[in-house]
Structures are given as C-alpha cells and as structure tokens.
Amino acid sequence: MFVKLVIILVVLVVAAAEDLSFIYNGFESGENIWQDGPGGGVMVDGLFKITGHTFYAEPVTFKNDSSSSSEIFSFSTTFVFAIRSEDPTVSSGHGLAFVISPTLGRPGVLPSKYFGLFNGSNLGNMNNHVFAVELDTIKSTEFNDIDNNHIGIDINGLNSVKSATAGYYVKDGRYPRKLSLVSGNPMKVWVEYDGTRKQINVTLAPISVGKKPRIPLLSLKYDLSPVLNKIMYVGFSASTGSVNTFRYILGWSFRMNGQAQELVPSQLPKLPRIGDKKLSKLLTYGVPVMAVSLVLLTICLVVFIIRRKKCAELLEDWELEYGPQRFKYEELYKATKGFGKELLLGVGGFGEVYRGILPTSKIEIAVKRVSHKSGQGMKEFVAEIVSLGRLRHRNLVQLLGYCRRNGELLLVYDYMPNGSLEKYLYNQPKITLNWSQRFRVIKGVASGLFYLHEGWEQVVIHRDVKASNVLLDQELNGRLGDFGLARLCAHGTDPQATHVAGTLGYLAPEHARTGRVTMSTDVFAYGIFLLEVACGRRPIETQRPEEDIVLVDRVFSCWNRGNILEARDQNLGNDFVVEEVELVLKLALLCTRLQPAARPSMREVMQYLKGDIDLPDLSFLRPSLSGLAFAHDEGSDDVEMAYQCSYVPESTLLSGGR
Numbered sequence: 329m330f331v332k333l334v335i336i337l338v339v340l341v342v343a344a345a346e347d348l349s350f351i352y353n354g355f356e357s358g359e360n361i362w363q364d365g366p367g368g369g370v371m372v373d374g375l376f377k378i379t380g381h382t383f384y385a386e387p388v389t390f391k392n393d394s395s396s397s398s399e400i401f402s403f404s405t406t407f408v409f410a411i412r413s414e415d416p417t418v419s420s421g422h423g424l425a426f427v428i429s430p431t432l433g434r435p436g437v438l439p440s441k442y443f444g445l446f447n448g449s450n451l452g453n454m455n456n457h458v459f460a461v462e463l464d465t466i467k468s469t470e471f472n473d474i475d476n477n478h479i480g481i482d483i484n485g486l487n488s489v490k491s492a493t494a495g496y497y498v499k500d501g502r503y504p505r506k507l508s509l510v511s512g513n514p515m516k517v518w519v520e521y522d523g524t525r526k527q528i529n530v531t532l533a534p535i536s537v538g539k540k541p542r543i544p545l546l547s548l549k550y551d552l553s554p555v556l557n558k559i560m561y562v563g564f565s566a567s568t569g570s571v572n573t574f575r576y577i578l579g580w581s582f583r584m585n586g587q588a589q590e591l592v593p594s595q596l597p598k599l600p601r602i603g604d605k606k607l608s609k610l611l612t613y614g615v616p617v618m619a620v621s622l623v624l625l626t627i628c629l630v631v632f633i634i635r636r637k638k639c640a641e642l643l644e645d646w647e648l649e650y651g652p653q654r655f656k657y658e659e660l661y662k663a664t665k666g667f668g669k670e671l672l673l674g675v676g677g678f679g680e681v682y683r684g685i686l687p688t689s690k691i692e693i694a695v696k697r698v699s700h701k702s703g704q705g706m707k708e709f710v711a712e713i714v715s716l717g718r719l720r721h722r723n724l725v726q727l728l729g730y731c732r733r734n735g736e737l738l739l740v741y742d743y744m745p746n747g748s749l750e751k752y753l754y755n756q757p758k759i760t761l762n763w764s765q766r767f768r769v770i771k772g773v774a775s776g777l778f779y780l781h782e783g784w785e786q787v788v789i790h791r792d793v794k795a796s797n798v799l800l801d802q803e804l805n806g807r808l809g810d811f812g813l814a815r816l817c818a819h820g821t822d823p824q825a826t827h828v829a830g831t832l833g834y835l836a837p838e839h840a841r842t843g844r845v846t847m848s849t850d851v852f853a854y855g856i857f858l859l860e861v862a863c864g865r866r867p868i869e870t871q872r873p874e875e876d877i878v879l880v881d882r883v884f885s886c887w888n889r890g891n892i893l894e895a896r897d898q899n900l901g902n903d904f905v906v907e908e909v910e911l912v913l914k915l916a917l918l919c920t921r922l923q924p925a926a927r928p929s930m931r932e933v934m935q936y937l938k939g940d941i942d943l944p945d946l947s948f949l950r951p952s953l954s955g956l957a958f959a960h961d962e963g964s965d966d967v968e969m970a971y972q973c974s975y976v977p978e979s980t981l982l983s984g985g986r
C-alpha cells in the first residue's frame with residue numbers, strides 16, 4: 329500500500345517535470361526570469377528589453393535519460409517581440425534569437441557578436457548543444473545569410489540549417505506575405521518541435537493576425553535528440569553591440585509535451601511610445617524652443633505677407649482669356665530667385681533680362697522686365713504679345729508668355745545658353761565665330777525675318793534687327809529676339825517722343841524721317857546687321873577717323889576701290905570663303921540703299937544667300953546716297969528720340985548704336 333503510494337508520487341513528479349509549462353502575458357513580476365545583459369531587466373511597464381541573455385531561470389528537462397540517443401520530447405513555445413530603431417536612418421543592428429542552451433545564459437561567448445550565442449572559436453562546434461531560432465536583421469555573408477530580414481533555424485552555429493525571408497502565409501496563399509522585422513510593430517513567433525516526427529516548425533505573424541497561420545514559414549525535418557541534453561535552459565539572446573536598436577519581448581509561453589498556451593494580446597504590455605524618453609526634456613528645452621519658434625513664425629508670416637503684396641499682379645478681365653500664356657508673378661519671382669543680381673543676364677534695350685528656372689517644369693527661361701505705365705494701349709499691346717507667342721520658328725527666340733504688375737511687364741522667353749551674338753563680334757571678343765558659323769547665323773536670321781514678313785498669317789515687322797538682338801542657341805543657331813517689342817514704345821506714354829523706335833545706325837533713312845516702319849526698314853537693318861557680322865564692328869564707331877565712323881561708308885569705299893574684302897573682320901584670319909564674304913558685303917550694300925523700293929525683299933535675300941539667283945551689278949551705287957550717312961547727318965533729332973524710348977545707356981550712345 330505504502331509502496332504503491334510512493335510509486336504514484338514518483339510518477340506524478342516525473343509527469344510534472346515532463347509537462348513543464350509557463351506563460352508570461354507581460355513580465356510584471358519578473359518571477360523566474362534570469363538575465364545578465366547590461367541595461368536589460370524587467371522594465372516598469374512589463375516588457376523585456378533584450379541585451380545579452382534573458383532566460384527562464386529554472387532548468388528544463390528535454391528527455392528521459394542523458395544518453396544522446398534518448399529521444400527529445402515534443403515542445404512548443406510562442407512569444408511576441410518587437411525590434412525598434414531609435415534612429416531609423418541608421419542600420420538596425422542585429423536582431424535576436426530564441427535559444428535552448430545547456431547553460432543558464434551563455435558563459436564564455438562574445439557578448440557583442442553572434443547574437444551573444446557563440447564566440448569565434450566554437451562556431452559550428454557539435455559540443456555546443458545549442459538550438460536557436462534567429463530573427464536576423466543583418467545580411468552577414470560570413471554565414472551565407474539570404475537577406476537582412478530573415479528567420480533561420482540554427483544548430484550549434486549561425487550557418488542556418490534552414491532560413492526564410494520574414495513573412496507569413498495567409499489562407500491558401502502560395503507565397504508568404506512579407507513582414508519587416510525592424511518595423512517596430514509587435515509580431516508573434518511560434519517554435520514547435522514534434523518529437524515523434526522529428527520536425528521543427530517556425531511560424532511568424534503580425535500580432536493583428538489572431539490565430540497561428542496554418543502553414544509554417546519554416547518547416548524542417550531534423551532530429552534534435554543528439555543536439556539537446558537532458559537538462560537545458562530556454563531563453564532569448566541578443567548581442568550587446570547595437571546601441572540604437574531595442575529588442576523587446578512582450579510575452580512568452582512555453583510547454584513541454586504539448587501546445588504552448590496562446591498569449592492574450594489584450595494583456596500584453598504596450599511598447600513605450602517613441603520619444604517618451606524626451607518628455608522630461610520638453611520642459612527644459614521645449615518652452616524656450618517654442619518661444620523662439622513662435623517669434624520665427626511671426627517673422628515668416630510678416631515676410632510672407634510682404635512678399636504677397638510685392639507679388640500682387642495686375643489681372644484684368646480681358647486677360648483671363650490668355651490663360652496659359654499668363655505667368656504668375658510668384659512663379660517668375662521664384663524662378664529668378666527674386667530677380668537676384670546674380671541671375672541678371674544683361675540690360676537690353678527695353679529693360680533688364682534675368683535668367684531663371686521655372687519651379688515646376690524646370691524649364692530654363694529668360695525674363696525680360698519692361699517698365700510700363702498701364703493704361704491706354706496696354707490691352708492691345710498684350711494682345712499683340714500673346715499673338716506673337718504663337719509664332720514658332722527655329723530662328724526666333726520663342727516667347728513663352730508674359731506677366732503684368734503695376735508699372736512692370738514681364739516677358740518670358742526660352743533661355744538661350746550662348747547669349748547674344750554681339751559678344752562674339754566686338755571689343756576683342758574672347759571667343760569669335762569662324763566664317764562658316766557666321767554665315768550660318770546670317771542665313772538663319774534671314775530665314776527668321778522672312779518668316780516674320782511672309783511666313784505667318786499677318787505681317788510682323790521686327791523693328792529692331794541688330795546683332796545684339798540675335799541670340800545663339802545650344803547649336804549656335806542665330807535666333808532673332810525682341811520681335812515686335814519696338815511697338816511697346818509706340819504704345820508708350822509720351823506720344824511726342826516715341827514715334828521713332830529702333831536703334832541708331834540701323835534706322836532706315838525714311839524711317840528716321842517719318843517714323844513709318846515697313847518690311848523695307850527691317851531689310852535695311854538686316855543689311856547693317858550683315859556688315860556687323862562680316863566686319864566684326866559696330867555700325868557707327870565715333871572714335872575712328874572721320875571716313876571710317878560709319879561702317880557702311882567704309883565698306884562702300886572699299887568696294888569703290890575694287891577691294892571690298894578689305895572691310896572684312898581681321899579676326900577671321902584666312903579661314904573664310906571669299907565668294908561668301910563678298911556676297912554678304914555686297915548684299916549688305918544692296919539692303920541699305922536709300923530708296924526703300926530699291927532694297928530686296930527678305931525672300932530675295934534668302935535666294936541670294938542660297939545662291940539661287942545672282943546679285944545684280946552694283947555699279948549704280950553712289951556713295952552720297954548711302955542711307956546711313958543720311959540718317960547720321962540729318963536724322964539726328966529723331967535718333968535722340970529713339971534713344972529716349974529704348975533706354976539705351978549713354979555710354980553706348982557714344983560708341984555708336986547697339
């Protein structure tokens with residue numbers, strides 16, 4: 329009877345040992361938990377921060393006797409973890425591992441490496457008797473890791489026997505859904521061992537998925553009997569190396585010979601809120617920072633209001649129809665960095681020109697600021713500008729649109745990276761163009777001007793053809809700019825002073841006298857332009873000897889002496905085509921004839937340049953009839969007015985026209 333009782337008692341004890349089971353829905357008590365890591369330990373709010381080793385303090389019996397052939401019991405465990413990086417911009421540091429170890433903790437290992445499980449000399453050693461499931465956030469080539477976000481089954485070392493990218497299977501899914509181990513969100517892990525079938529299953533799921541997914545992420549047939557001893561310890565391990573990353577265990581359940589009890593999510597502790605640590609700092613630093621911010625905010629607001637005011641643009645009903653061609657002042661202000669001096673490209677006949685980049689489209693633009701007094705004529709002028717915007721030709725600078733403010737009209741053009749032709753011609757230019765480049769520009773400008781005269785639904789008189797109005801694009805094509813702008817003066821404020829607009833040296837005599845513009849006045853200016861390009865000088869240079877001041881007179885006298893080539897730009901050297909230079913110079917004389925009717929049309933100019941027709945005999949030319957001399961001598965009053973209108977700086981007046 330007594331013996332029987334003793335036997336029953338022994339069986340009960342054995343059974344109790346086999347069926348060890350525990351559950352921590354949070355670690356409030358910290359009971360039976362052992363840990364060695366620096367900075368570890370039970371936290372106030374019931375979670376474990378893992379650095380070093382955190383183990384169940386009691387030994388766990390895994391088999392009936394100590395022989396290595398003795399079979400391991402089935403066991404299962406489940407836990408909830410979260411890996412959080414304080415500074416998400418730096419790499420996350422290592423993850424953590426669930427471990428079954430022959431010792432409480434891992435004495436003798438390198439705490440800062442290898443999940444705190446091994447040291448350099450025992451990696452992969454059979455005598456370790458270590459089973460682990462790693463949650464690895466680093467891809468170490470040393471251990472043939474598949475990626476930096478995987479789960480692996482490790483036996484005695486870190487070369488996982490099997491591993492998979494973190495994820496979980498949903499019902500009937502063929503591929504697991506991905507999970508990020510370092511997301512900072514709590515996730516649940518199940519580790520199960522079937523002692524009879526010798527099978528290890530590892531399953532992962534976000535905590536929001538209530539039940540364990542039916543298909544495990546990792547399933548491995550592996551007999552753990554030779555690996556594990558009779559008495560083992562279970563727990564978690566992480567290296568102490570990464571300071572920025574925190575690894576938390578929120579709850580843990582374990583059972584020998586059976587299914588571990590499920591954790592109750594509602595009872596699990598909450599993760600500390602990111603930045604909670606800084607709460608106390610708020611009082612020390614927060615208040616002054618807030619005060620300063622408030623001041624800054626006020627300043628910003630004031631600046632904003634002032635800028636708003638500065639940006640206020642004129643918009644009248646009639647302008648609404650121009651929709652896409654109208655730019656917002658703010659947009660242009662931003663594009664040109666507030667019309668910053670560093671972006672000023674130059675001061676042209678009508679005002680300052682700035683370079684800019686449109687904030688949204690990143691298109692490079694040139695913005696011309698023209699001052700105006702809004703009032704009579706503005707409507708017509710803007711209408712004209714907008715209609716000029718529809719002109720499209722490869723030898724015209726494309727007008728993209730406009731914007732109007734009180735006292736200011738902004739015209740937006742395509743940006744021409746190589747700038748004005750003028751700077752390659754006069755005043756000992758740093759870079760000059762060779763003849764073939766010049767000839768191409770000459771033909772290009774002719775084609776652009778021809779398009780203005782005859783290629784469009786209405787005749788457009790340019791009114792201000794000159795080298796400084798020809799811009800060079802990326803491929804050094806000449807493009808005419810500022811077309812139609814001279815009209816702005818005609819629409820200007822002082823009707824007394826503005827009936828002539830144009831530039832001294834390019835004004836056809838009849839234009840200077842009457843103020844009337846025609847296609848022929850453009851042809852005259854084009855002729856002067858030809859001389860500029862071929863001779864590399866301004867049309868009027870007052871510092872020269874009397875007979876040389878007026879370029880066209882000089883070319884005429886060269887021609888008269890039978891050596892027109894003498895007038896060419898000496899910078900050309902010997903690298904030019906004699907026939908072409910001669911053609912250009914003679915054509916220039918033809919274009920600048922006194923009688924408008926005697927000048928060729930742009931269509932004919934094109935034909936001469938292409939060689940489709942030959943130039944007429946020039947023997948009828950007489951020097952006294954050179955148009956420019958006329959303008960220079962007799963049209964001086966009108967010329968003064970032209971300057972008043974087009975704001976040409978005084979210095980350029982002295983050195984001749986611009």
Ligand SMILES: *[C@@H]1O[C@H](CO)[C@@H](O)[C@H](O)[C@H]1NC(C)=O
Pocket residue numbers: 392399400401523
């Ligand atoms: C361990 O011993 C008990 C009692 O003898 C037996 O019922 C059980 O099957 C054994 N377990 C294993 C895995 O050998």
Ligand SMILES: *[C@@H]1O[C@H](CO)[C@@H](O)[C@H](O)[C@H]1NC(C)=O
Pocket residue numbers: 434435436437446447449450
């Ligand atoms: C490595 O760790 C084992 C225990 O896990 C220990 O016995 C051994 O001395 C350690 N080796 C070194 C070089 O630290």
Ligand SMILES: *[C@@H]1O[C@H](CO)[C@@H](O)[C@H](O)[C@H]1NC(C)=O
Pocket residue numbers: 520521522527528529543544547
């Ligand atoms: C492990 O997963 C397989 C399916 O992949 C399943 O058949 C087996 O029952 C699982 N074993 C355990 C112990 O959950």
